[in-house]
Amino acid sequence: MKPRDRLRIAMQKSGRLTEPALELLKRCGLTFRQSRDKLFCFGEGEPVDLLLVRDDDIPGLIAQGVCELGIVGRNVLDEFRVTAGRDSEPLAELRPLGFGRCRLSIAVPQEFDYREPAQLSGQRIATSYPGLLGAWLGEHGVEAGVVTLAGSVEIAPKLGTADAICDLVQSGGTLVANQLREVDVLLDSEAVLAGPQALPADERGDLVELLLKRLDGVIQVRE
Ligand code: ATP
Ligand code: ZN
CATH class of the missing domain: 3.40.190.10 (Periplasmic binding protein-like II)
Structure with a gap:
């Protein structure tokens, strides 16, 4: 796959997790251009874009390296982890997000x-x-x-x-x-932030670290 500089986050296109996920990303300082009925949303500030997909596809997209992060139910992530073949990229639950319980x-x-x-x-x-x-x-x-x-x-x-x-x-x-x-x-x-076990060793990895820091701040404020 062609290397990318921009980070991609996959989230549910339309369903229970859509609004709270967008709200959370907004509180992390991320804003996106283009309407929500499209597959792709372009990040305006940080080089972070959104992929809007069916929730069931999110773990596979991360495992294939199509995106670095995903917001998805632990139920969907764990089902993928249990059923994915040994050759599949191992996935990690990076943070619980406190909604979609x-x-x-x-x-x-x-x-x-x-x-x-x-x-x-x-x-x-x-x-x-x-x-x-x-x-x-x-x-x-x-x-x-x-x-x-x-x-x-x-x-x-x-x-x-x-x-x-x-x-x-x-x-x-x-x-x-x-x-x-x-x-x-x-x-x-509950909804979780999922990602690869090993983050990319480039600017995208640094961006993930930055987002995790902001996320921890947002989650702490909410608790
Ligand atoms: P998609 O079109 O993306 O496949 P879906 O119908 O599979 O949508 P939703 O019903 O929107 O998905 O549920 C998304 C997630 O919300 C679930 O995977 C689960 O983690 C969480 N959730 C919370 N409460 C419920 C519930 N009562 N029923 C189903 N999912 C729930
Ligand atoms: Zn689904």
């Missing part, structure tokens, strides 16, 4: 008398996080069927395609609406 949890139908993970043996569990679920099941020595779905995981038990789900929960409202009950938490998540 949610949990990756197991939920079961109301009538399922859940007490421990072992009860999931032989059951079918629907999820969009097969890597994290598989790792958790493995830790508990549970062999279950993992049904991978891209979305609408919460309706799988009602459709009869799964006995339980492993999905993101925030308020729990979606679970209640689908007669499901949260019974175990796999991961506490």
Whole structure:
């Protein structure tokens, strides 16, 4: 890949993390030109540009070196880390950002008398996080069927395609609406700043250091 001098940060184009991520970058002194419905936003002050993409693509873009940093849910970052091949560039969680909080949890139908993970043996569990679920099941020595779905995981038990789900929960409202009950938490998540394990050894690396310093200031003020 051609060397670049400008730093690139990937963030969600449109979704729960978009507004708080832009707000945070603004508080770090970064401003961008061009409307938000485009893929690319040009940084006006510092040589830092934005890539607006689907959140699921962010870890891969960092691993490929298309961008240096990304603002993404820990759930998405960790799923990538669990499933990425050994040849993939290792990624790091550089900072927790304090917004987009949610949990990756197991939920079961109301009538399922859940007490421990072992009860999931032989059951079918629907999820969009097969890597994290598989790792958790493995830790508990549970062999279950993992049904991978891209979305609408919460309706799988009602459709009869799964006995339980492993999905993101925030308020729990979606679970209640689908007669499901949260019974175990796999991961506490929030938006994080993700980057490569080894930062570029050039001006971009220096820029990352500068941004991290500003970020720490902003986060401290907010706490
Ligand atoms: P995209 O089009 O970018 O793929 P998406 O539908 O996957 O969007 P959102 O629903 O906007 O993404 O969620 C983005 C992130 O927000 C999640 O990965 C998660 O970290 C966080 N989040 C917080 N609360 C919730 C929730 N209740 N449900 C889903 N995600 C949540
Ligand atoms: Zn997504």
